[in-house]
Structure formats: C-alpha cells, structure tokens
Amino acid sequence: MSEPASKHDVFQAIADPTRRRLLHLLSDQEMSVTIISGHFTMSRTAVSKHLRVLAEAGLVKDQKVGRETRYRLDPEPLLELKKWVSYYERFWENKLSSLKRFVESDDSDVMDSFPPLTVVDRNEK
Amino acid sequence: MSEPASKHDVFQAIADPTRRRLLHLLSDQEMSVTIISGHFTMSRTAVSKHLRVLAEAGLVKDQKVGRETRYRLDPEPLLELKKWVSYYERFWENKLSSLKRFVESDDSDVMDSFPPLTVVDRNEK
DNA sequence: ATTAAATGAAACCAAATGGTTTCGTAATTA
DNA sequence: TAATTACGAAACCATTTGGTTTCATTTAAT
Incomplete structure (x- = not known):
C-alpha cells in the first residue's frame, strides 16, 4: 500500500518557495505548463522541473491534452x-x-x- | 520585533529527515549536543550543524550550561x-x-x- | 596543575539543487 | 506540406547541502 517513497517527499517538495507558489497557483485552477510559467520570471524549463518535483511528491497531477500538459493540484499528500x-x-x-x-x-x-x-539534569547516553 | 528571516525558514528546516528526528527528540526533553548526537550515527559536528539550522529557523533554542550547550524545542514557528x-x-x-x-x-x-x-472524520490520534 | 570533556569553527569534499541554453519531437495551424 | 507551438530531455554550470576530519577554546574533574 505504501508508495515507494520516490526520491521526493512532501517535506522536500514544499521547501522551495517557487514550488509553494506553484501549488498556490494551481489551487485556483488547472493550467498548462506555458500558462503556468507565464507567472514566473524563470524559464519554462525551470518551472517544468519544479512541476515534476511536485508530481513526484504527489502534490500535482498532470494530464496531456493535445500538445499541452495540464497540471492540477492534488492536496492529498498535505495530510501527512x-x-x-x-x-x-x-x-x-x-x-x-x-x-x-x-x-x-x-x-x-x-x-x-x-x-x-x-x-x-541527569542525562546519560 | 520580527526576526530578519535569516537564511533558513521553517519550510526548509523541516525538509531534512534528520532535522525532523531532532525536533522529535527534543520534544521529549532538553538535551545537550553530545547526548543528542548519541542518537545518530553521523558525527557530532554534523548534528551540531543541523541544530544550528533549526535554531536559525527558530525551531530550537540553545542555552549554555557550563561546558555544554542545551537545546530545547521551540514549536512556535510551526504555526506558520x-x-x-x-x-x-x-x-x-x-x-x-x-x-x-x-x-x-x-x-x-x-x-x-x-x-x-x-x-x-476530522481528527486523529 | 594537568588532563579530559564538550563544543564550535574551519577547511574540505561529493552530491544535490536550481537554474540556464540547446535540441528533438509531437501536435496544431496555416 | 510547411511552419509554429508546447513540451521534455540533455548537457552544462554555480551554489547549496550534508557530511567529514582536524584544531582551538572553554569548562570540569583528578
């Protein structure tokens, strides 16, 4: 039942302020990568990598729609x-x-x- | 009044599993650096550095007592x-x-x- | 007065992180 | 069909991170 605990957990995922901004952005609505990265000054590729970290932590889900990839929030891991x-x-x-x-x-x-x-106090190993 | 938000914030501080273990350890009781590092396999110096990160995030407070330094939990920043x-x-x-x-x-x-x-259900143990 | 204990600082290192630019490949549009 | 759009993969880079070992200093114990 337990996930393979892939490389990135929730704690690490939310450690980065950019990723927290991403979560907040996506809490509003599902969005494509290009639209999302339009909200940041860094490159689209950089944003994309952050999104992947979030996805690995289970905090976002992605769905291909034509040539674009839509991301949406999945808050479930925040329960932990x-x-x-x-x-x-x-x-x-x-x-x-x-x-x-x-x-x-x-x-x-x-x-x-x-x-x-x-x-x-009395502490001993 | 508010701290200068030095280098380490709460999100980053708790991102590391070792530091989460430290917080849990200290939630039990105040402890000296040597005693604390006795609970870890890594070097005392490494533990000490983790403690400093936690301190910078305001999650622990330290107090010198003779030649030892006692650390204790300060959960307040977890409110954020x-x-x-x-x-x-x-x-x-x-x-x-x-x-x-x-x-x-x-x-x-x-x-x-x-x-x-x-x-x-909205609460757990 | 020595010796031992407790600790932080410093120098160092490998790996992870956060970013870039370039390129290839689907999918859409003209 | 040709051009454009959306995107990820890859190579690369600088900085941060998490760890080590060594050393100096302060305090306690013999």
Missing part, C-alpha cells in the same frame, strides 16, 4: 504534513501558557526564571 | 506551517467529500462496512 504538525500542537500550547506566565511575571532579568534544576 | 497547510484544507475537504459522494452513489457493497463518519 498536517499530521506531522499536529503532533507539535500540544507543545506550542504549553509554550503559549509559559509565555503568558513570563509576560505576567514581567521583569527584564529573564534568567531569574530558570531554577537551578535546569542546570542539574 | 500550520497556517500554510490550513489554506489547502478546503481543497482536500472537497476531495474527500467528492469521494464520499462517489462512495455513497456507488451501489457496490465494498465500502458498506465503513460508516460515513470514517470519511468525514
């Missing part, structure tokens, strides 16, 4: 990303509450709020 | 990621609901054992 982020949500909940504590306690000497036990 | 993903949620909602429509309209009995709420 959402799931990954959701794991950390409870931590930023914690952080916000400690931030709140910090703000309420005020004072500029930040280090005072770190008790000795921070220094004393 | 969450926000980014959330934009696309409506698209996969559409996709899921059209899947739902498809399943419901289809008279094949394959999916009958899955109650509708499986499709509509």
Whole structure:
C-alpha cells in the first residue's frame, strides 16, 4: 500500500518557495505548463522541473491534452504534513501558557526564571 | 520585533529527515549536543550543524550550561506551517467529500462496512 | 596543575539543487 | 506540406547541502 517513497517527499517538495507558489497557483485552477510559467520570471524549463518535483511528491497531477500538459493540484499528500504538525500542537500550547506566565511575571532579568534544576539534569547516553 | 528571516525558514528546516528526528527528540526533553548526537550515527559536528539550522529557523533554542550547550524545542514557528497547510484544507475537504459522494452513489457493497463518519472524520490520534 | 570533556569553527569534499541554453519531437495551424 | 507551438530531455554550470576530519577554546574533574 505504501508508495515507494520516490526520491521526493512532501517535506522536500514544499521547501522551495517557487514550488509553494506553484501549488498556490494551481489551487485556483488547472493550467498548462506555458500558462503556468507565464507567472514566473524563470524559464519554462525551470518551472517544468519544479512541476515534476511536485508530481513526484504527489502534490500535482498532470494530464496531456493535445500538445499541452495540464497540471492540477492534488492536496492529498498535505495530510501527512498536517499530521506531522499536529503532533507539535500540544507543545506550542504549553509554550503559549509559559509565555503568558513570563509576560505576567514581567521583569527584564529573564534568567531569574530558570531554577537551578535546569542546570542539574541527569542525562546519560 | 520580527526576526530578519535569516537564511533558513521553517519550510526548509523541516525538509531534512534528520532535522525532523531532532525536533522529535527534543520534544521529549532538553538535551545537550553530545547526548543528542548519541542518537545518530553521523558525527557530532554534523548534528551540531543541523541544530544550528533549526535554531536559525527558530525551531530550537540553545542555552549554555557550563561546558555544554542545551537545546530545547521551540514549536512556535510551526504555526506558520500550520497556517500554510490550513489554506489547502478546503481543497482536500472537497476531495474527500467528492469521494464520499462517489462512495455513497456507488451501489457496490465494498465500502458498506465503513460508516460515513470514517470519511468525514476530522481528527486523529 | 594537568588532563579530559564538550563544543564550535574551519577547511574540505561529493552530491544535490536550481537554474540556464540547446535540441528533438509531437501536435496544431496555416 | 510547411511552419509554429508546447513540451521534455540533455548537457552544462554555480551554489547549496550534508557530511567529514582536524584544531582551538572553554569548562570540569583528578
């Protein structure tokens, strides 16, 4: 059932700002390569390569229509990303509450709020 | 107030699987560089460089304690990621609901054992 | 006072990345 | 049929990335 995890995963695919722009563009509507690259200053070939990376990550699907290739968004792989982020949500909940504590306690000497036990932890390999 | 958006953003920081492992490790507890790198096969220096990338993205904070440097998770920048993903949620909602429509309209009995709420379900562990 | 531990900086390297230009080949149009 | 359009493949290039080893420095332990 699991995909062969081809070379490019979602995390890597969205790392590049150009590719994020591409996803956003395609979220609007399906488009051909030439039309798409009309929205960028770089060459069509460069855009095409970005599209292929996205396709390998499953984030876009392509369909040949005559001599052109239409690309459309497939947001499904973003579920993995959402799931990954959701794991950390409870931590930023914690952080916000400690931030709140910090703000309420005020004072500029930040280090005072770190008790000795921070220094004393016991980690061993 | 806002950071100068130095060289590494969240998207790039989490693109690397090693760095994702690091975040997960640190979500458990604050740890020193040596202890951290004990969890990896690569050199301590390599781990240290990954930690710096994470720090530049604001995902971890470091604190010197004696001769060691403690790193801890700071999940706050992940909010940006969450926000980014959330934009696309409506698209996969559409996709899921059209899947739902498809399943419901289809008279094949394959999916009958899955109650509708499986499709509509919006949270997971 | 030595010695050992913890770490970052630096120099280096191979591979990946993001871009270019050129060329070949279908498909469309004149 | 001939010209044009849409596109990918290929070769190439500079920079970034992810890793290494070596070295210097600060701090802790004997």
